[in-house]
Each structure stands twice: as structure tokens, then as C-alpha cells.
Amino acid sequence: ELKVEQNPLFLSMQEGKNYTIYCNYSTTSDRLYWYRQDPGKSLESLFVLLSNGAVKQEGRLMASLDTKARLSTLHITAAVHDLSATYFCAVSPYNTDKLIFGTGTRLQVFP
Amino acid sequence: ETGVTQTPRHLVMGMTNKKSLKCEQHLGHNAMYWYKQSAKKPLELMFVYNFKEQTENNSVPSRFSPECPNSSHLFLHLHTLQPEDSALYLCASSRRPPGGNEQFFGPGTRLTVL
Numbered sequence: 001e002l003k004v005e006q007n008p009l010f011l012s013m014q015e016g017k018n019y020t021i022y023c024n025y026s027t028t029s030d031r032l033y034w035y036r037q038d039p040g041k042s043l044e045s046l047f048v049l050l051s052n053g054a055v056k057q058e059g060r061l062m063a064s065l066d067t068k069a070r071l072s073t074l075h076i077t078a079a080v081h082d083l084s085a086t087y088f089c090a091v092s093p094y095n096t097d098k099l100i101f102g103t104g105t106r107l108q109v110f111p
Numbered sequence: 112e113t114g115v116t117q118t119p120r121h122l123v124m125g126m127t128n129k130k131s132l133k134c135e136q137h138l139g140h141n142a143m144y145w146y147k148q149s150a151k152k153p154l155e156l157m158f159v160y161n162f163k164e165q166t167e168n169n170s171v172p173s174r175f176s177p178e179c180p181n182s183s184h185l186f187l188h189l190h191t192l193q194p195e196d197s198a199l200y201l202c203a204s205s206r207r208p209p210g211g212n213e214q215f216f217g218p219g220t221r222l223t224v225l
Contacts (some may be wrong), residue, residue, distance in 0.1 A: 004153075031212070033214075041218070042201060042217060042218045042219050043154075043201070043203075043216040044216075045213055045214075045215065048213045090154075092212060096167075097166060097205070097207065098144075098156050098167055099156065101153050102153065103153045104153070
């Protein structure tokens with residue numbers, strides 16, 4: 001059974017600081033997704049990573065994928081309050097249409 | 112706006128009621144999904160439909176009954192639910208692989224079972 005683990009589960013960070021969220025998964029896959037969820041809202045797609053070594057950046061967020069290590073990272077640069085949300089990674093097993101989600105990382109950015 | 116709509120947004124029902132959740136996607140996708148999001152639990156996949164055919168049932172109790180009349184519409188029929196079924200129910204849609212199956216989510220239905 002595919003398991004997806006994120007850490008940390010909760011992250012409180014000061015504005016202007018950098019930090020990384022980690023996503024580990026237990027079986028082979030070459031498709032990994034990052035989503036953001038604001039309180040009471042739905043999930044918003046952030047990044048789609050489709051191959052080993054893929055790196056994508058949008059604003060202060062950068063995501064990468066290492067399929068050999070079964071690891072993806074979401075790096076936050078110079079955090080701002082607007083980034084406060086819960087971030088989920090999700091992995092798609094080979095030859096399936098489903099996504100297996102991690103537990104989520106709740107990020108809180110304070111002044 | 113994500114192109115995936117869900118109604119109702121909030122629903123309160125008793126354990127003996129029958130209700131239905133509706134999802135509609137306007138993105139031209141051909142796969143649709145139901146997820147359950149409970150407090151303190153990862154997002155759980157419930158059902159997957161491809162071209163109106165159910166391809167995944169993740170051991171969901173029979174009190175949840177999905178229906179997919181076409182590629183744009185997905186329903187979740189509810190009957191004799193339990194209080195532990197209270198959760199946020201999210202619908203999503205995607206194109207089929209190849210090319211990645213990025214899923215686009217609707218706003219969700221917040222369900223409370225009394």
C-alpha cells in the first residue's frame with residue numbers, strides 16, 4: 001500500500017525566513033503534485049512534477065522531485081503572511097488514476 | 112474559480128435522511144473523483160470514474176452510492192449515514208493520463224450528520 005508522509009505537520013515561521021517541507025512516499029511513482037488549501041476552502045493546484053529531477057518555481061515557492069529517493073521538497077523563500085495555509089503533496093501510483101495524499105503541513109507565517 | 116462546482120455547499124442531515132451531493136465540471140475532463148476530508152486525517156479517495164465508468168471504489172460503505180450519468184456530472188447519494196460521516200466532501204476532475212493527471216477540485220460540501 002502506498003504511503004505518503006509529510007513533515008513537519010505544523011510549521012510556524014517568521015516572515016522573511018526560509019524553510020523546506022518534505023514529502024516521502026513508499027513506492028515507485030513518477031508523478032507528484034503539490035496543493036494548497038486555505039481554511040474552509042478547496043484545494044488549489046500549485047505544482048505538477050512529472051519526472052526525476054523536475055524543479056518548478058512560482059514566486060516564493062519551489063518544488064523538486066527525486067524519484068530515486070522517493071522524495072519531494074517544497075522550499076519556501078522569504079516567507080510572507082499570505083503563504084499561511086495547509087500544503088499537501090500527492091502521489092499517483094503507476095497506471096492508476098488516483099492520487100494518494102500526504103497528511104498535510106499547516107504553515108503559519110507571523111510578523 | 113476552478114471550473115468544478117459542487118452543491119450544496121453545506122448540508123445538515125439526520126441519520127435516517129436521504130440526500131444527494133452534486134458535482135459538475137466545465138473543464139472538458141473525462142475523469143471525476145470523490146474524496147472525503149475529515150479533521151486530523153489525510154484526504155481519502157472514495158470513488159473514481161473514467162468516461163462514466165467506475166474504476167475505483169476504495170472500500171467505501173454502501174451507505175454512499177455514487178452515480179456518474181456523463182463525463183461532466185457526478186453525484187454522491189447518501190442514506191442512513193452515521194455521525195462519523197460528517198466531513199468535507201470534495202469532488203475533483205482530471206484528464207486521463209498520459210500527460211499527468213492533475214486534479215482540479217471543487218469547493219466541497221460540508222456535511223454534518225446529526
